[in-house]
Amino acid sequence: MTDAFIDPDRAQFEAFKALDRDLPIDMLNLVRLxxxxxxxxxxxxxxxxxxxxxxxxxxxxxxxPVFARVGGRIVWRGEFQTTLIGPGDERWDHCFVARYPSAHAFLQMVTDPDYRQAVVHRQAAVLTSRLIRCATAEAGEVFG
Structure with a gap:
């Protein structure tokens, strides 16, 4: 694994902020330590x-505590086993989906002074990660 993705770059963060901030969001987290x-x-x-x-x-x-205070919760967690389609050298130590009541809540969390102190531990811990914003959608029995 050659690229380290630990924090968003400016363009990614601006693209996140440009999306609707009022709807619930699910954040797919893939973390390698x-x-x-x-x-x-x-x-x-x-x-x-x-x-x-x-x-x-x-x-x-x-x-x-900050995550809970803004209304966040983990709605899915799994244990990585293997990649069927994608880079073969990627493996993940943590795989989960965090749900926020809105993008406002996520932004409130990442700007909270307590969170800003805590994030140094994440930055020290993470080798690479993926944080993918998704709009919450209804589950079903078919793809697409």
Whole structure:
């Protein structure tokens, strides 16, 4: 895996903000963790030997209350097994869908001061990720 995707770039974030902010959204999260967390120099946990899993657990513990406060919830979680179609070198340590009552709620979360402190753990933990915004749609029994 060659490309690290940890935070959105400016164009991606602007495209996200340009979409309807009032409707519920589902965020597909695919996360691959580092073997060892990479905290920035000067951070209290830099060089302490934490794994990516340790750092991601800290991110979850610290960001979870903010996620709940904005009305977010995990609506699906699965354990990665294999890729049938797609890059063969991709594997994911966490696969889940987070539902937000609106894009406003997601934006409220990512700008919350407590979340902004917690996100350093995510940045230290993640080797690469995919965060894909989807409009919530009704499930059915056929494709398409």
């Amino acid at each position: 580092r073997d060892l967390a990479a905290y920035p120099d000067g951070h209290d946990l830099a060089g302490k030997g934490l794994t990516g899993a340790d750092a991601y657990a800290r991110y979850g513990a610290e960001s979870g």
